[in-house]
Amino acid sequence: MDQSADFFDPNNQKAAQIREQCAMETLDDLLDYILNGNGSVGIFDATNSTLGRRKQIMERIRARAGPELNVLFVESVCQDRSLLESNMRLKLSGPDYQDKDPYAALEDFKKRVAIYEKNYVPIGDYEEENNMPYVKMVDVGRKMISHQIKGFLAGQAVYYLLNFNLAPRMIWITRHGESLDNVAGKIGGDSDLSEAGRKYAKAMTRFIDKQRTEWAIRQADKMANTHFPPVPGDHTPPNPYFSSDFEHNNFCVWTSMLKRSVQSGQYFCDEEFEVKQMRMLDELNAGIMEGLTYDEIRTKHADEYLRRRRDKLAYRYPGPGGEGYLDVINRIRPVIVELERMTDHCLLITHRSVARVLLAYFQGLNREDVADLDCPLGMLYQLEPKPYGVEFKAWRYKPEKDDFDYLPLYKLRRATTNPQLN
Template identity: 45%
Template sequence: MDAGDTSFGTATAVSSLTSSKLNSPMIMSRASSSSALTSAISIPGQTMNLHVVNSNGSEQNQLNLLPSKGDTGSEALKLAIICVGLPATGKSYITKKLQRYLNWMQYNTKIFNVGNTRRQKNAKPSGYPVQGPTLDRTSHDANFFDHSNKDSFHQREQWARETLDDLIQFLLVEQGNVGIFDATNTTKARRSWIIETITKRTEGAVKILFLESICTDQELIEKNIRLKLSGPDYKDMDRDLALNDFRNRLKNYQAVYETIDEEEELENEKYDIQYVKIMNAGKKVVSYNISGYLSSQCVFFLLNFNLSDRQIWLTVNGESEFNLANRKGGDSKLTKRGEQFARALPKFICKKRQEFKLRHLNKEYVNDEFSFHTKPQLEQEFNIWTSNLKRTLQTASYFPQEKDGGDFHFKSFRMLNDLGCGSLDSITEEEFRTKYVDEYRSQMAEKLTYRYPGLGGESYLDVISRLRPMIVELERLRDNVLIISHRVITRVLLCYFMNLNKEMLTELDVQHGYIYCIEPKPYGLDLKIWQYDEMTDDFYEVDEIELMKKKRKRVSISIGSNFRPIFKKTVSPDSSISSSEYSSSSEEEEDGMRRRGPNVYRGTDGIEPESYEFSKMHSDTASEDLDTVIMDERSPADQDIEHQVDEILKNEKLVGLLREKLQNLAL
């Protein structure tokens, strides 16, 4: 329960999360305060704001899983992060990682970059799930950043005001939780103006955290400078001219740079200012006056990332018996097809592991500004992490063990287990839709917050909460790792690394037979995706941008007294169609519903189930029996057979083999 919520009287409240009674014999009224609110813990999906009113003898509950507009408790989730530091010290890199982490934890976070305001009015971030194209923008040479140039100084201050106005608007009006002001803010005067502006405009409801990045490592600075040359200000310039201009720009900032010191602490003591200094990209961290849940989470995260070149591999277990039967959850073994994928996986990973080592020995790579380090890392270990469930352990069992000469380090984690289905574990998807209609409707309406009933039932927000230590460990880890888990877990991890929105947390299309490789880079990360080919018993690379746009296909449902389901064929979308045009299926049905290329690994038998479409009937003839289904033109069996034939005909190689077989039979 969040501290500082509206006052309580003597009352008994019933929590809709646990259905347990909270008896409160005597709780004194207390007015809410800004300081109490900003120091309260509030975790989406794990805590709630509970208001009890019993002046007329009645009880009233108000449950908030996510911050909502007009909710007084959401004031506990307001933080302005103000960057401080010279150019090329890693400010933008740090803030992007922080934004990704906070957004993934469901705190609405946005970066407001003054440089973007300068380059292009009303600049907007890329809509691509991975690095998108660079837009043409207006650039300025080093003289523009000379503080003795009064005209340019006033213009830059105006852009800073506009950008800060947007940040305050985001926090106060647009339901934002964390606004990050990404600029140099190198002088005490600029920082004092920021403090006074935010405090006055928000009436003290928004906490301020200064984030200063300091870099004394000359090799790292040189790499950052050269990386800047591929940015929007210099992308069309001669490399030598661009390098000289940026060095002059850096000198202009160094001439007026003032670090945060004890004198500034005393000057702003009345504002309860807090700050954290990060030196050489996390090698040393100094914090001051950190208070509040969000601020503490930010500092904790910043203590746990590194600049090591490494690979993070993600994949789903091989097809299991429950996958084949379209059943939820369970702890079943792999099928023959799942074992085939599991046997092929070690060969592929060993091959890519060797390629990664050789790439680090390449002289061009050593001098590449798009990598972190100048020295190759030859002693990296390779970890294999699984859940505690049989299907992931069995998938990992084909990797060579230490006794067989293998050098993989194995570990299983309960936090990587599949989403818990509670009392509905092991039921089929059809049973879920037809026998538990209310639960199914709730899941379709609230995909992110829906929690399966019964002991062990979870929501996506519960999964995010238990995966937080895993994310921190992945950020801290300097070695390579392969995570063999489940579709929900893989989807949630991918959404973290790719900084995808809330919708994609539940809707990103993740299937069996795919391997995702993530390589952290100074500009963000590289993503590559491979898909397993059963016929060649090998993997081939696929288009990561198109795949990361794809959404799951779901069975949409809207059941009322005047509605009854009609089976109707849903045409599989072409890969070129926008993801927004896709219909939305349950996890266990996706294998059969997915449109695939030739010889692609399938999680089930490849049959595409029909989707429900609901037509309104006259109330006199409407049936309440959900088992009564009107068939649309053709039976599902006929539709399935036709679909299978269509898929076979798309595979020219398979058609050729069948033709040869038929000719041999005829002879």
């Protein structure tokens, strides 16, 4: 199907009918997901830029779901012409223009935007007269306008938009180096690193420092060898949010408050890296079972062992301070918001339960998958936010080489060895 600018011209009656049918069928699928499936939140991504379309959406939702389903309209406006041009350039990496010449694609997208502008009715008066919640974001967060924002989810959505950015940066996630308790097979605790753990910490420090330098060089080279606006045949569009002052990009290293995590980050130079300890990154607290081996738990607390095995996600360790995965998910929420907000590189040296939650979030996995993700010691996970998703890479530490190997086809998977225990 032709999806050039002409397809979005309202005078093209056949295309208009197709777009309208696609929009409403997609909306019905979303409502089926919420009303008849397991969905709690749906995002209807369509060009709802006319008052008629927004009225049609509300009529369809109210007809099927009644007044109980909350609706929040989100409008993004670019008044800064250079920012608009930049965002158009980012559009070229999306599915509409995949594998097409950037110059021709940008010219076509500009025509599409011009067509939208002719019929565009901004969110505002009608929505306010009819008490319809909305949030308007101007110039990617320079200014935010909200109306009738009520309830937890709507408030969280606005808070997320306030902290959202597309600055190119790296997020690294790893577990601490091997600890003495790891060697003894004990869970929890606050032991020191083993000799192997210290060796990992030193190798990781060298590797991250090298990756930081290489990343900056790649970004600078990309900027130097592309053009803005693009020229015909230009297939490496730069990220317009990238600053040429790459040498001064900050790099944060966040550890937990536990010794094995703090010691894993101790070799980073304070002048080059901003090292900080955060209690939110601490390992899941095992309550009365802290410091026990899994064999000891199975023999001394057989009932608890079986309860956890039946529902690991919902299970909470008994005793003072005992936690479960749902507690960790709630505890990590502010860390995730900060990672979305910040423009600096960041390395998180944490623990298995926390690493599982962070990786599941950035990979868009289901909550039910969190508790059983395979997340062994000696792995470094690299995440790079992009306009269309997060680029994911994995590296494995090789003690014999004292360095890391890149795993090109690595995918997160469920643990296969004693999954009920880890």
